[in-house]
Amino acid sequence: MFPQAQPIYPVSGIRTIEARVGAQAQPTLMERAGRASAEEAVRLTQDRAGQVLIACGPGNNGGDGFVMARRLLQAGRPVTVAFADDPAKLPPDAAAALAAWRAAGGETVSDFPAAPANGWALVVDALFGIGLRRPVSGRYATWIDALNAQPAPRLAIDIPSGLDADTGRVLGTVFHATATLTFLALKPGLLTLDGPDIAGVVHLHRLDIDPAAWLAPMGMQIQPGLVRQLMKSRLQNTHKGCYGDVGIVGGARGMTGAALLAGRAALKLGTGRVLIGLVDDAGPAVDFNQAELMLQRPEDVLEQANVLALGPGLGRSTAAAALVEQAARSNKPIILDADALNLVAASEVLKSLIAAREAPTLMTPHPGEAGRLLGTDTANVQADRVASTLKIAGSYQALVVLKGSGSVVTYPDGRWLINSTGHPGMASAGMGDVLTGLIASLVAQGWPAESALLAAVHLHGAAADRLAREGIGPIGLTASEVAEASRGVFNGWIVQAGKGR
């Protein structure tokens, strides 16, 4: 769908690829995975002498661990393998891997081993991979706790045990990896919800297979390469009329700042003109810190602007609902955020108006707003962020970003992407308003809505990442700073894409 993006597959997709590649692949996929794991272990332990501990589970993830152990032993590295299950119950490839480990002179211990005097050089979690089906408890939970307690780097094979590969939810006890080596393709659970906190640095090893050649990508990761290919140059012979009029409608009493932040972000990303319609009639007539913004009556903004963003500080008054309705009835692209989403969620009329629109509708809910849009609660949304976002996109025929750890972007045709930028310093007031302004700006500058949404989401996180590298954040990062930094990052991308002037 986007040629330069990294594909993501849920477990069902990985299983399909595995079945299509077939058992006849030589070397076997498990042999490739185990070898790649051993190479990763060598890389991670280069300056650490001592034993590698590999904890192996009852399925093929454990099989990867046995192959890894044999490869390390053959390379002269001391390895301890802990395995407490019944060898007779191992799936065939894993049983063969255990036999090969033993044939190479390897042994297994069935109790969690005490650390050597100088500690483990590396501990490896080969307990459960994508076959995890229920919360981890009992002996395996105890083992995971023990692995987590070791003062050593922690490598997860394929996915940390206890992390749901499809959703990023923790099932019972989870292995806290410093690094994860995942096979064939990225899985959603590594990239969203708790995955990014738990998986550490994620490396992908494709096992010499191009997954997209076996199964069309089911999702995509939003990465710099993908966004760079969307960049455009500006012609010399243009004027502000070529770069659109964004209209921001929001800013009820006490929340003026939200609308101004969205407006400033839109301005700094290159919008021709930014109009702001404050719902509060006692609000300011000018933004003295950003005099370029045109503060007008909300009704006039809805008329004049060609892209409308509603929500920042909007409130839920009857007047606000009427403005959302007027925008929904227009044939202009609209971006709905914050209270505009809450108003839609509370009104059957607005719901059907939105779903029937021909011009693009973009929605930017956080999990709470997403819950309201779906008539459910935050926990349900977070239980499967990709599925929830797809549901909103389908029911409202909208392009949707579900904000949070690993923002999920979906389109009404069922395509989905997970963003790779951003950090927890962005959990602060006004960040969403800035994102809304960035999206509106790109749409107003003529970007197709689907590219505008994914690029703005990526940019928002990339700007925050750059600031954090400079010590401005993660903690204490402000939304205004992100709006400002987005400009620099975006201009940099244009130059990198060879589209600068």
Ligand SMILES: NC(=O)C1=CN([C@@H]2O[C@H](COP(=O)(O)OP(=O)(O)OC[C@H]3O[C@@H](n4cnc5c(N)ncnc54)[C@H](OP(=O)(O)O)[C@@H]3O)[C@@H](O)[C@H]2O)[C@@H](O)CC1
């Ligand atoms: N796909 C590929 O192309 C490749 C896959 N490869 C590797 O295979 C891995 C997938 O292997 P897999 O399917 O055997 O599943 P895996 O994760 O080892 O666990 C299944 C076992 O765990 C058990 N079990 C589950 N939950 C449990 C719990 N909470 N507590 C206790 N037990 C629990 C479950 O028991 P059951 O539910 O059947 O009773 C079953 O015995 C994959 O992640 C990758 O590492 C690579 O070799 C090469 C390429």
Ligand SMILES: [K+]
């Ligand atoms: K694992």
